[in-house]
Structure formats: C-alpha cells, structure tokens
Amino acid sequence: MKDQEHPHEHDHTEPPGDLELKVKALESLLVEKGLVVPAALDVLIETYEHKVGPRNGAQVVAKAWAQPEFKEWLLEDGTAAIASLGYTGRQGEHIQVVENTPMVHNLVVCTLCSCYPWPVLGLPPVWYKSAPYRSRAVSDPRGVLDEFGTILDDHVQIRVWDSTSEMRYLVLPQQPSETQGWPEETLAGLVTRNAMIGVEKIPPPKAQGAP
Amino acid sequence: MGTPTGAAVSLQGIPQPAELAGLPVDTEGPxxxxxxxxxxxxxxxxxxxxxxxxxxxxxxxxxxxxxxxxxxxxxxxxxxxxxxxxxxxxxxxxxxxxxQDVEVRQYAVRWRQAYLNTPHGKPVALSSGDDKPA
Known part of the structure; x- marks a missing residue:
C-alpha cells in the first residue's frame, strides 16, 4: 500500500496546450537534425522584442521633417536613405516611402500575408494581421480610417499601398505646422507607429509640450 | 460586393495590444x-x-x-x-x-509526458518524457 494514494499536485508540471507542445516538438527535431541552434533563436527573439520597433521609423520620419535634403533622398530611394541610418535587414530589402500631403493620404496594407517593413516598424500589430483590415483597407479605406478616429476632408485622395514580399511601404506623415524648427529628437517623440502605417495622422502637439 | 467580410465586420472587437497585459512590449504594444x-x-x-x-x-x-x-x-x-x-x-x-508528421506527433507526446514527469518548479527537459509515469 502506498502512503500517498493521491499524488500532491506539485509532483508534476501542468503541460502546456497542444499548440505549444507542437512548437516544442518541431524545435527539438530541428535542433536534433542540426538545423537550428536554440541560442540563435533566443537572439532573434530578443532582437525583435526589444531592439527593432517603430522608434526606428520615427527617427527616419523626424530626420525627413528636419532635413529637406534627407527627405528628398528618402522619397527617391527609401531603401538607401533608411539603410544610411543603420536600419537594414529582413523585410527591409526594398522600402518605398510615400508622403502624406494636404491633398493625398497614404495607407499601407498587405492583402495576402501581412508583409510589413520590420527594420523601421518592428513586427506588425494584431489588427494589421486581421482579415477585416486586409480586406477593408482596400474596399473601404475611409471607413477603416474612421474607426481609427482619422477623418479626412472629402477632397483628400486616399492611396492604398499593398505590400508584397518584394516591396514594403512606410508612410511619411505630415509634420504638424507648429513643430517647424523643432530638434529631431523631439520630433521623433511625436511620430506614432499608426501614423507610419497611415491609419492615423500626427496630432498637433499640446501647447505645453513645446520645447 | 458579396464577400463575407462586408460592412458588418468591424475592426472593433479585435484584441488591442493594451488588453494583453504582462507580455513582451515594444514601445507601442506587445x-x-x-x-x-x-x-x-x-x-x-x-x-x-x-x-x-x-x-x-x-x-x-x-x-x-x-x-x-x-x-x-x-x-x-x-x-x-x-x-x-x-x-x-x-x-x-x-x-x-x-x-515527418508522425515524428512531430511522437515528440509532442514525449514533451507532454516530460511535463507530467517533472516536479513543479523544476526545468522540463525532453529526456524526462521517456520515463513512463510511476
């Protein structure tokens, strides 16, 4: 007879769900077959969780706002201008920058598989990867913008850019007129991820936030 | 148009980053x-x-x-x-x-057993999944 008919609940570890078990199985097999080294995976995860993100894109936008010659280069050859700031890598091989003006508003989507300019924006937000966004950004861009609280005048033309594995897009938002002459670091703080996807505009800064 | 994703489908209700607390976060969301x-x-x-x-x-x-x-x-x-x-x-x-898919299934079973064989709080190793439970 056993002393403990009912094992204490801490005598085992609760297994994770089937999806996680499958991922662990795949990883173990790939490691055993010599195709993957766990440490390399950790470095990749660390990079994309903490180092690559929309702050990179904000630096690009701020520089374009502050330096007309950089802006000209950025619009002409986005890939090279962005690479000059050190933002290179996967899904950034070809980046086209599209400029918002009083007459034109740009919106970025990937209708097939959620391609996204990782080096400047990091990994895409949940809604960008959703079926409603994929379809409605094309069929009803004004309605999508409305849900993000972005109301455009009727005369503003909306251009929708469909990303591919070959070409990614970054929106250069309009600089709030009150911020002309501000230093780049301050300007970068105004730039949001959503504005660089094109679902939002950069609001004018609050008066007391001005330097 | 007659697509299933018509006007009735809203972006509202899609989980927003702010609702997913305690997870890795970049400056604007997990x-x-x-x-x-x-x-x-x-x-x-x-x-x-x-x-x-x-x-x-x-x-x-x-x-x-x-x-x-x-x-x-x-x-x-x-x-x-x-x-x-x-x-x-x-x-x-x-x-x-x-x-092969059969390999993946076998390894998933081993991983599951490894969890069950490992006392709570201890690191779980795949090799622990080869022992059957007592």
Missing part, C-alpha cells in the same frame, strides 16, 4: 502574444537564414494558408496569425522532407 509565437517566428527566420527557403517562397506559402483559412470562413482577427505561421512551417517541413 510583439508576441504568447512565447510559442516568438519561437515559431524565430524558427522560420532562422531556417530562412540557413537557406532552406527564400522569403518569396515563404510569403507565397503563408498567403496560401491564410487564403485557405479565409475560405473556411474563420474570423482570422490577427490573434491567430502565428498559428498560420506554424501550419505553414509544418507543411513546408513535410514537403521538403525535413521531417
């Missing part, structure tokens, strides 16, 4: 909702880096998988995005004879 999503992402990038497939091949396969999900009428609200990555990765590894 990058991965669950640790396994990060693992799948990293495995795909690493295998691509090793030259197992081109990025164009990956996006084509992923697009096909996402289209399939849409045909099945699933909501696909972005929170299942890395499940699509996982399925695409699996099918590609089978296609390329890197591994």
């Amino acid at each position: 990058v991965f909702a669950k640790p396994w999503e990060a693992q799948v992402f990293a495995i795909v990038i690493e295998l691509h880096r090793q030259g197992l497939f081109s990025w164009a091949e990956w996006t084509e396969r992923l697009s096909t998988q996402i289209a399939l999900v849409r045909e099945r009428g699933e909501a696909d609200l972005g929170d299942t995005y890395y499940q699509h990555w996982l399925t695409t990765l699996e099918l590609m590894l089978y296609d390329k004879n890197v591994m």
Whole structure:
C-alpha cells in the first residue's frame, strides 16, 4: 500500500496546450537534425522584442521633417536613405516611402500575408494581421480610417499601398505646422507607429509640450 | 460586393495590444502574444537564414494558408496569425522532407509526458518524457 494514494499536485508540471507542445516538438527535431541552434533563436527573439520597433521609423520620419535634403533622398530611394541610418535587414530589402500631403493620404496594407517593413516598424500589430483590415483597407479605406478616429476632408485622395514580399511601404506623415524648427529628437517623440502605417495622422502637439 | 467580410465586420472587437497585459512590449504594444509565437517566428527566420527557403517562397506559402483559412470562413482577427505561421512551417517541413508528421506527433507526446514527469518548479527537459509515469 502506498502512503500517498493521491499524488500532491506539485509532483508534476501542468503541460502546456497542444499548440505549444507542437512548437516544442518541431524545435527539438530541428535542433536534433542540426538545423537550428536554440541560442540563435533566443537572439532573434530578443532582437525583435526589444531592439527593432517603430522608434526606428520615427527617427527616419523626424530626420525627413528636419532635413529637406534627407527627405528628398528618402522619397527617391527609401531603401538607401533608411539603410544610411543603420536600419537594414529582413523585410527591409526594398522600402518605398510615400508622403502624406494636404491633398493625398497614404495607407499601407498587405492583402495576402501581412508583409510589413520590420527594420523601421518592428513586427506588425494584431489588427494589421486581421482579415477585416486586409480586406477593408482596400474596399473601404475611409471607413477603416474612421474607426481609427482619422477623418479626412472629402477632397483628400486616399492611396492604398499593398505590400508584397518584394516591396514594403512606410508612410511619411505630415509634420504638424507648429513643430517647424523643432530638434529631431523631439520630433521623433511625436511620430506614432499608426501614423507610419497611415491609419492615423500626427496630432498637433499640446501647447505645453513645446520645447 | 458579396464577400463575407462586408460592412458588418468591424475592426472593433479585435484584441488591442493594451488588453494583453504582462507580455513582451515594444514601445507601442506587445510583439508576441504568447512565447510559442516568438519561437515559431524565430524558427522560420532562422531556417530562412540557413537557406532552406527564400522569403518569396515563404510569403507565397503563408498567403496560401491564410487564403485557405479565409475560405473556411474563420474570423482570422490577427490573434491567430502565428498559428498560420506554424501550419505553414509544418507543411513546408513535410514537403521538403525535413521531417515527418508522425515524428512531430511522437515528440509532442514525449514533451507532454516530460511535463507530467517533472516536479513543479523544476526545468522540463525532453529526456524526462521517456520515463513512463510511476
């Protein structure tokens, strides 16, 4: 007879769900077959969780706002201008920058598989990867913008850019007129991820936030 | 138009980053909702880096998988995005004879048993899954 008919609940570890078990199985097999080294995976995860993100894109936008010659280069050859700031890598091989003006508003989507300019924006937000966004950004861009609280005048033309594995897009938002002459670091703080996807505009800064 | 994703489908109700507390966060939201999503992402990038497939091949396969999900009428609200990555990765590894699905099933069973054989709070190793429970 056993002393403990009912094992204490801490005598085992609760297994994770089937999806996680499958991922662990795949990883173990790939490691055993010599195709993957766990440490390399950790470095990749660390990079994309903490180092690559929309702050990179904000630096690009701020520089374009502050330096007309950089802006000209950025619009002409986005890939090279962005690479000059050190933002290179996967899904950034070809980046086209599209400029918002009083007459034109740009919106970025990937209708097939959620391609996204990782080096400047990091990994895409949940809604960008959703079926409603994929379809409605094309069929009803004004309605999508409305849900993000972005109301455009009727005369503003909306251009929708469909990303591919070959070409990614970054929106250069309009600089709030009150911020002309501000230093780049301050300007970068105004730039949001959503504005660089094109679902939002950069609001004018609050008066007391001005330097 | 007569598509299932008509005006009735709203972006509202899609999980927003702020609601997913306690997870890895970049400056404007969590990058991965669950640790396994990060693992799948990293495995795909690493295998691509090793030259197992081109990025164009990956996006084509992923697009096909996402289209399939849409045909099945699933909501696909972005929170299942890395499940699509996982399925695409699996099918590609089978296609390329890197591994067989039966192997994956066996290893998943071993991992499950490893958890059950490991006292709470101790690190779980796959080798623990080879011992049957007492």
